[in-house]
Amino acid sequence: MTDAKPLRADARRNRDALIAKARELFADGRFDLRFDDFAKLAGVGTGTLYRHFPTREALAEAVYREELTAMCDRARELHATLPADEALESFLRGFVDHLHGHEGLARTLATLMATQSGALAEGAQALGQVIDDLLAAAVNAGAIRDDVGAGAVMMALHGICAAYDHPTYRTDADGVITLVLAGLRRGVPAR
């Protein structure tokens, strides 16, 4: 649903160099580097940078796409190997674990979740899809309520991503997950 045409050799090389250098810079916290400098530091011209990544967000998306895909894969694996409600809990707890200390990923996810359409929105949609699947399975298993959808859970996760640099981030993020899980379970008639 994405890759269509194979890039020319030099184009691929430059694109990869840009992503690699950007990943390095993001890991180092240099998020608001002058956009043109990503090109300079990667050793390519600014025209090349803009051809491959029209915006700063597009570059960030490319850098973290793999990581996001891995999270989605993990969700599907949990879905396949654990009871539905355990899979859901494990995924959400793992989501916070994974974000913690990875500011670049948190920032990028917050941006993607705020994007409604276009190629950039794909990442958030993929995440929304796996959450929807986990939720549906748990509903089917009778483990959680059915009157609150994946959109609400995504919105809570959006808050977790957007608040990445809060001093009590970890505690609060864990608290949000606790509330979401307990809230989902509470709607089910006490059994």
Add this chain to the structure above:
Amino acid sequence: MTDAKPLRADARRNRDALIAKARELFADGRFDLRFDDFAKLAGVGTGTLYRHFPTREALAEAVYREELTAMCDRARELHATLPADEALESFLRGFVDHLHGHEGLARTLATLMATQSGALAEGAQALGQVIDDLLAAAVNAGAIRDDVGAGAVMMALHGICAAYDHPTYRTDADGVITLVLAGLRRGVPAR
């Protein structure tokens, strides 16, 4: 804890004109107008704009400060007149009601919540304080769990604010509140 020195007559006039025009523009959805143009349209020089509001965020904060203060007052009023858990529910539901259709307020709150220090952070801190009070009262009344703090609730609200332009905003925001409330209540040993 804020106002110290009374402004000179012309300064106050200009400041008020800036806020009034900005409120009008925000209400009309013109959020990313060139910053200097807020001055032009309000009929003052750019120097005057920057003297009163060093950043776009500071201007937005001033525009919505009243509204935010009103929300906090309302929380205290509910706190004083309703049982603790009803006050909490009423406040959170009202929060979403109030945000709905007021994109400017939502955007601004999202920005303030992402601000950790400085004068801009005051607004979010005030909101955090009233939520903390509502929560503490509900804990005292034995209505909700005591192992999840106001920071977590604020983080969930942050998500609600940050996702203001999602197509299913209202449904999802209501869902988040439902989860938060149910989650808070679930931690209490079934009574």
Add this chain to the structure above:
DNA sequence: CCTATAATTGGAGATTGTCTCCGATTCTAA
């Protein structure tokens, strides 16, 4: 291997938005 064609490149400079500076103006208090 060589060439014709197409894709891609680099980076100078146009464009656009932000912010500063200071002479002119307006206010206030005495």
Add this chain to the structure above:
DNA sequence: TTAGAATCGGAGACAATCTCCAATTATAGG
């Protein structure tokens, strides 16, 4: 009324983004 302080306005310095195209590099066909 006036001296002095506070504020104003807006030209232009500065900074970041983004475009454009002559030069370069890759690829496919002969």
